[in-house]
Amino acid sequence: MTAPQYPRLIATDLDGTLVRSDGTVSERTRAAVLAAQAAGSVFVMVTARPPRWLHDLGHLVGDHGIAIVANGAILYDVPHRRAIRTRLIEPEVAIEVAQAIRAAIPDVQFAIERPDRYGQEPVYRNFYPNPENSLIAAVEELLSEPAAKLLVRQPSLAADELLGLVNPLVGQRVTASHSGGHGLVEISASGVSKAAMLADFAAEQGISAAETIAFGDSVNDLPMLAWAGTSYGMANAHPEVLAVVDKTAPANDEDGVAAVLEEFFQPVK
Template sequence: MAAPTAYAARCAYSLVATDLDGTLLRGDDTFSDRSLHALARVAAAGARHLVVTGRPAPRVRPLLDILGGGGLAVCGQGAQLYDAGSDRLLWSVTLDRELAETALGKIEAEVGEVYVAVDQDGVDGLTLIEPGYLMPHPTLPALRVGARDDLWCEPISKVLLRHPTLSDDELAATARSVVGSLATVTMSGPGTVELQPCGVTKATGLALAAEHLGLRPRDTIAFGDMPNDIPMFDWAGRGVAMANAHPELKAVADEVTTSNEDDGVAVVLERLFP
């Protein structure tokens, strides 16, 4: 990677890492003109923008086209490092089916039946949902299967869970208490509690991407809104939570900006990259 320009050197950060849902994206799954202009300032300064999201690579590709098309993205909660320019995964890790089913069995022994979906690995992987599962993002495509066994027809990067009565916080807390080292439990948005390969987080994916780009934690400012962004904040030089963020993330953030609907990412970037 080329060295940051002198203009970028005047800013403390040469890597801007942003979550998508609830952070850079508005509720209607669009980017505001103000956010796009702010990211253009980042690029003009010689710094890099990196999407770090729970969405799998196939669900990120159309959004990256709007953001410029090329570059890297950390997808699947850190399980995938995607190169948009060549439309390939530079790195990915999958969740073993046996471990996933064992983890699900432990969770259901505590809370009763949960509804399950999976994201398949790969740049063309599908999101499969079992009967009863409702997509928290109705705009995202998913294929309904006939039974849970049909979810495991291809390697997967993560499992998504929903409970008919428990809150996300309650379901995530119970899952963490019983899953142990079988998987990493994350909560990434309303109706989105997830199981991913043990030890994989947004921080592990971000660290891999930053190493690929020749950048360090102290070079990085990260933006997010949910508890799954906590490891990313712990890794980065500065963490900025949105006004709409979960209280757990706000508690560890260095700064709280305005909401995703009020261009919170742009508010900070305009200050850092005038």
Template sequence: MTGPVTGPGTGPETGPETGLGARPGPPRLVATDLDGTLLDAEGRVSTRTREVLEELDRRDVPVVFVTGRPVRWMASLWDAVGGHGLAICSNGALVYDVARGAVRSSRRVSPEVAVEVGRVLRAAVPGTTFALERLDGFAREGDFMPRLPPGDDVPVGPLAEIADDGVVKVLARHEELEPEDFWRRVEEAVGSLVTTTWSSTGALVEMSALGVTKASTLEQLCRELGVLREDVAAFGDMPNDVAMLQWAGRSWAMDAAHPSVKAAALHVAPPHDLDGVAQVLTELFDL
């Protein structure tokens, strides 16, 4: 260990959650965010972290990747998921079965709601542009992040034309506003239509179907697997992780996490670039 695992603002803990003193049994399931949490600064699973995940897999402890990433950004990480082969993607909109290479379940935004969100936000926050994550990939309006290189397989057009029955996430972007200010404006305008969150350093708000979060889908998955919330250990670093950390029985914000995430979590883990998640899991499971 390079340093103790601590609770927010409390210094090193010796209570039951950290592994530094008497504690209950180890978690039955680990749920972890990826970027800024499990992955290093290069977006990779480090050697040490991979070894810890492999050991948990040998012990039949599922490690569920719970991420805002779409499935199309996950190909290089699937080998680290382990034998259970499940991941929650797009902020809870999808549960992906890695072994089958197929979506296990999805919670979608209807095309009517997607178009209405666009209409309301254009009026409430002028300058907002839109893109969609769909079951079949990415689609965007022509003025959404115009610096993006064109892709032959990326539909480009008005929101009403690119919205279909496969929308899992609506993305709203503003080139001038600060990220948190933009999110607040979006939430005020369309929070009754969709679930809003953000996890980017830019002004990009991610919107899922109403009630869909990392937490709600993780809860549903755990129910299917017969795992109680108190037996779940969760890790995250950005506002889209808050609900998951509040739901899980044991929770860690990363050392560089957003303040709202540290406020939501029971503990603070070492930095992600120092294998913080692996450090905590090593303690919890006496590896």
């Protein structure tokens, strides 16, 4: 039996990658994703977004209904709106890390994502409307339960600069990264990454890294891009991404993911 001449698994970041800068997914991209799934490929979104920001993209998840969210901390069933598997930061570790960061970085602000709730300090500068059940409290209360992500914001610093300050403070206790947001670093439990959860998901599907292609644009995508058999960085990607990927795709605003998928699949009309 001849092996298929297309990737068995397609893994893609969302913002800056599959999603255009205006927050939309183009009709061209939708058609390319549906064509890939119709041909038998498994398509999975792998994102820093929290679960609630996936519901509008539920039409893209395919029959398996699964997305990897919160930088790999949550394996999420989009249609049923439930976490299947979580890898969370334990409160004692999160508090220790937050205290170390606050002691060293002036004017730092904290927020958290739990699998089912967002929370922030009163001073945290959130660029999006808060969900209805948001927890507004001191960081000690925010971290009184396990968290999928600890968000660290310092508005006067670039993301790369802030990450450079945070990494030596947290060491191996947690995993720190960023997804391109100015002055924002995202902290997950130790060992958590997009790659780790994607590898587990792929194994459950009976798919190897060699049979996978992955798309990304930012620092938090690097482990996933390294794991995949073929990696694509978007033309608009962070320089660290473009330095290591196998191939460069057109920019997100030029439907770069769709352009690559169209090389393998005939779009669904």
